[in-house]
Amino acid sequence: MKIKEANAGALTNFEVLDFLRSRGASKDPTRVIVPIAPSEFKVYDYLVESAACNQTKEHINDFLERCKNYKLAKAEVLNIINLRPSALVEIDPIIEQSEKRFGKQLEELVNLVVEVLPEPPTQKNAEQGNSEDKEETIDRKDMDEGERETTNGDEDQAEQTEDGEKMEDS
C-alpha cells in the first residue's frame, strides 16, 4: 500500500455527512438494506447530532464568500463551519490572538455566523426551553449508547488490535 497524498483536501463535517447521505444513510431503522457499514453509521450518527446536520452547500459557499474580508486561517474557517459558534465565548477558543486581530470585529463575525449558518438541532431545543423533550432525548440517547457500546465495544477493540498488526506488515 502506498500513500500517494496524505492530504488531498480537508473536508467539513457537512461534506462527509452529505457523502454518507448520498449513499443512503438515514436516521430510520432501514439500516440493514443500505450498502453502508456499521462503522460508517456511527460516524453518521455523530454528524447528524452536530451543527452540520441542517447545513447545505449554499450556506457553506455563502459563508466562505462573506468571511473572506476577515482574513481567517483555513483551520479557523473549518472549525467555525463545523461548530457553528453562536456566542463570543464559543468563538474565542477557535480564533488565535482574537483581541489583537479583531477586537470589536469579533462580534460582527459571530453575528455573521448566526446569520448565515443554520442552527443545529440541540441548540433549538435549549432555546425553546422544552426541558421535558430534552430529558427524553437524553434518556433515549443513553439507552442507545449503552446497547451499542456493549455489542460493538468488543468488536471494535478486537478490530483495532488486529488491524494494528496488519498495517505494520504492509
Place this chain on the structure above:
Amino acid sequence: MFYLSLIEHTLRLPPHLLNLPLDEAIKIELEALFLDKVIANLGLCISVYDIRSIKGGFIYPGDGASTYTVEFRLIVFRPFVGEIIVAKLKESDANGLRLSLGFFDDIYIPVHLLPIPSRFESDPNNRNQGRWIWDFGEAEEAQSEEPRFVIDGMDQIKFRVHSVIYPSIPLEQPENSKPFAPMVITGSIDYDGLGPVSWWEEAEMVQEES
C-alpha cells in the same frame, strides 16, 4: 476533522466476487480492508470516497484470483492540533477524563489539561470512577452548596485537540491491560469556552441579563 487521502494499493480480488461489476467488487474488497482501521500518521479510515483508477488484472501463477493496482481516495478522521471537537463523556477517573465520539473512543484529557483548579470527587460505590469539579471563583459557595461546574455525563464536552499520537504496536501485552489503541488523541479543556457546553450557556445568560 476529516481529510481525503489518495492511496494506491495492490489488491487481490477473491474469485467469489467475480460475478459483480469490477468497480463494485473492488469497492467491497477495499471497504473490507480499510474501513474502521487506523493507518499510522494518516488516521482512522471512515469511508472510501471514490476510485480514481484501476490497473492490472494480472493473474499470478498458482492463484485463482486476479490482482489489481487501484488508486482511490479515502475519507480519514484525523483531527489537527488546535481543532475544537464536541464529544461525550465516557469515563472519568483519577487520571483524567475519557471522551468518546461514537465512532472513536480513545480521547483522553489528562489531569494537567483540566481547568485549574479542579478537584476529583470519587464515587462511593466505585473506587476508580468519580467526577471532576472545577472550583471557579467563590470558594465558599462552591463548598457549601451543590457545586456549579461539575463534569458529569449529562451534556456534551467541547475540547481542543492537544496532540494525536500513533503508538507503535507492542510486542507483548500483559493480561488485563486495556486493548491496544493505535491512535490516541490527547485533549485539553483548559480555556474559555471549553468543557461541558452547559457551563458556558450559563455564562451567556448572565451576560445577556447584565
